[in-house]
Amino acid sequence: MTPQRRAIVDCLAATRVHPTADEVFADVNSRFPMTSRATVYNTLNLLLDAHLVNIVEEAGLKRFDPNIEPHHHFICSICGMVEDIESPEKDQLTLLNVGNHVVESMQITVRGKCAACINRGIRADG
Numbered sequence: 524m525t526p527q528r529r530a531i532v533d534c535l536a537a538t539r540v541h542p543t544a545d546e547v548f549a550d551v552n553s554r555f556p557m558t559s560r561a562t563v564y565n566t567l568n569l570l571l572d573a574h575l576v577n578i579v580e581e582a583g584l585k586r587f588d589p590n591i592e593p594h595h596h597f598i599c600s601i602c603g604m605v606e607d608i609e610s611p612e613k614d615q616l617t618l619l620n621v622g623n624h625v626v627e628s629m630q631i632t633v634r635g636k637c638a639a640c641i642n643r644g645i646r647a648d649g
Protein backbone atom coordinates (compact mmCIF):
# COMPACT_ATOMS: atom_id res chain seq x y z
CA MET A 524 0.00 0.00 0.00
CA THR A 525 1.41 3.39 -0.96
CA PRO A 526 1.60 6.20 1.62
CA GLN A 527 -1.13 8.01 -0.30
CA ARG A 528 -3.47 5.02 -0.11
CA ARG A 529 -2.67 4.61 3.56
CA ALA A 530 -3.54 8.29 4.08
CA ILE A 531 -6.87 7.80 2.33
CA VAL A 532 -7.72 4.82 4.52
CA ASP A 533 -6.59 6.73 7.62
CA CYS A 534 -8.64 9.75 6.65
CA LEU A 535 -11.78 7.64 6.39
CA ALA A 536 -11.06 5.69 9.57
CA ALA A 537 -10.45 8.86 11.58
CA THR A 538 -13.57 10.67 10.51
CA ARG A 539 -17.08 10.43 11.76
CA VAL A 540 -18.53 12.91 9.28
CA HIS A 541 -18.79 10.68 6.20
CA PRO A 542 -16.70 12.78 3.80
CA THR A 543 -17.35 13.10 0.09
CA ALA A 544 -14.63 12.03 -2.33
CA ASP A 545 -13.68 15.69 -2.76
CA GLU A 546 -13.35 16.12 1.00
CA VAL A 547 -11.14 13.01 1.23
CA PHE A 548 -9.05 14.41 -1.62
CA ALA A 549 -8.66 17.78 0.13
CA ASP A 550 -7.58 16.11 3.36
CA VAL A 551 -5.09 13.71 1.75
CA ASN A 552 -3.76 16.36 -0.63
CA SER A 553 -2.99 18.67 2.30
CA ARG A 554 -0.61 16.01 3.65
CA PHE A 555 0.54 14.50 0.34
CA PRO A 556 0.44 17.37 -2.17
CA MET A 557 1.48 15.04 -5.00
CA THR A 558 -1.68 12.97 -4.63
CA SER A 559 -3.90 13.23 -7.68
CA ARG A 560 -7.67 13.34 -7.58
CA ALA A 561 -7.68 10.17 -9.72
CA THR A 562 -5.62 8.29 -7.10
CA VAL A 563 -8.12 9.24 -4.40
CA TYR A 564 -11.14 8.30 -6.51
CA ASN A 565 -9.59 5.01 -7.65
CA THR A 566 -8.64 4.08 -4.10
CA LEU A 567 -12.13 4.87 -2.83
CA ASN A 568 -13.58 2.65 -5.54
CA LEU A 569 -11.19 -0.15 -4.57
CA LEU A 570 -12.28 0.17 -0.95
CA LEU A 571 -15.90 0.04 -2.07
CA ASP A 572 -15.31 -3.06 -4.17
CA ALA A 573 -13.59 -4.72 -1.20
CA HIS A 574 -16.57 -3.79 1.02
CA LEU A 575 -14.30 -1.89 3.37
CA VAL A 576 -16.42 1.25 3.10
CA ASN A 577 -20.06 2.00 2.40
CA ILE A 578 -21.72 4.84 0.55
CA VAL A 579 -24.30 7.12 2.11
CA GLU A 580 -26.21 9.07 -0.51
CA GLU A 581 -27.59 12.37 0.70
CA ALA A 582 -28.84 15.29 -1.36
CA GLY A 583 -27.19 13.88 -4.47
CA LEU A 584 -23.80 13.64 -2.76
CA LYS A 585 -22.05 10.32 -2.28
CA ARG A 586 -20.44 10.19 1.15
CA PHE A 587 -18.06 7.50 2.27
CA ASP A 588 -18.71 5.58 5.45
CA PRO A 589 -15.92 3.49 7.04
CA ASN A 590 -18.44 1.91 9.41
CA ILE A 591 -19.65 -1.20 7.57
CA GLU A 592 -21.70 -2.51 10.50
CA PRO A 593 -25.45 -1.87 10.25
CA HIS A 594 -26.11 1.50 11.84
CA HIS A 595 -28.22 4.62 11.62
CA HIS A 596 -27.45 8.20 10.63
CA PHE A 597 -28.11 11.71 11.82
CA ILE A 598 -28.08 14.25 8.99
CA CYS A 599 -27.87 18.00 9.60
CA SER A 600 -30.41 19.77 7.43
CA ILE A 601 -28.26 22.94 7.47
CA CYS A 602 -24.67 21.86 6.74
CA GLY A 603 -25.35 18.33 5.45
CA MET A 604 -23.10 16.68 8.04
CA VAL A 605 -23.76 12.93 8.38
CA GLU A 606 -22.95 11.22 11.67
CA ASP A 607 -23.43 7.67 12.91
CA ILE A 608 -26.03 7.06 15.56
CA GLU A 609 -25.24 4.42 18.11
CA SER A 610 -28.22 2.15 18.59
CA PRO A 611 -27.77 -0.28 21.48
CA GLU A 612 -31.14 -1.89 20.88
CA LYS A 613 -30.70 -4.23 17.95
CA ASP A 614 -34.04 -5.94 18.38
CA GLN A 615 -36.16 -2.81 17.96
CA LEU A 616 -36.78 -4.16 14.48
CA THR A 617 -39.47 -6.33 16.02
CA LEU A 618 -41.45 -3.16 16.86
CA LEU A 619 -42.15 -2.64 13.18
CA ASN A 620 -45.28 -4.19 11.78
CA VAL A 621 -44.36 -5.51 8.35
CA GLY A 622 -47.14 -8.06 8.16
CA ASN A 623 -45.93 -11.49 7.14
CA HIS A 624 -42.66 -10.16 5.77
CA VAL A 625 -39.36 -10.67 7.53
CA VAL A 626 -37.19 -7.65 8.27
CA GLU A 627 -33.53 -8.28 7.55
CA SER A 628 -32.11 -4.81 7.82
CA MET A 629 -33.21 -1.30 8.55
CA GLN A 630 -31.46 2.04 8.32
CA ILE A 631 -32.94 5.03 10.08
CA THR A 632 -32.07 8.54 8.93
CA VAL A 633 -32.72 11.22 11.52
CA ARG A 634 -32.68 14.83 10.34
CA GLY A 635 -32.18 17.97 12.36
CA LYS A 636 -29.68 20.68 13.31
CA CYS A 637 -26.22 19.50 14.33
CA ALA A 638 -24.56 20.87 17.48
CA ALA A 639 -22.09 22.93 15.42
CA CYS A 640 -24.88 24.64 13.48
CA ILE A 641 -26.82 25.34 16.67
CA ASN A 642 -23.69 26.87 18.24
CA ARG A 643 -23.07 28.97 15.14
CA GLY A 644 -26.65 30.22 15.34
CA ILE A 645 -26.29 31.23 18.99
CA ARG A 646 -23.08 33.11 18.24
CA ALA A 647 -24.61 34.83 15.23
CA ASP A 648 -27.47 36.09 17.38
CA GLY A 649 -24.96 37.64 19.75
Ligand SMILES: [Zn+2]
Pocket residue numbers: 599600601602603604636637638639640
Ligand atom coordinates in the same frame (compact mmCIF):
# COMPACT_ATOMS: atom_id res chain seq x y z
ZN1 LIG B 1 -24.88 21.29 10.75
Ligand SMILES: [Zn+2]
Pocket residue numbers: 541588590594595596606607
Ligand atom coordinates in the same frame (compact mmCIF):
# COMPACT_ATOMS: atom_id res chain seq x y z
ZN1 LIG C 1 -22.31 5.84 8.98
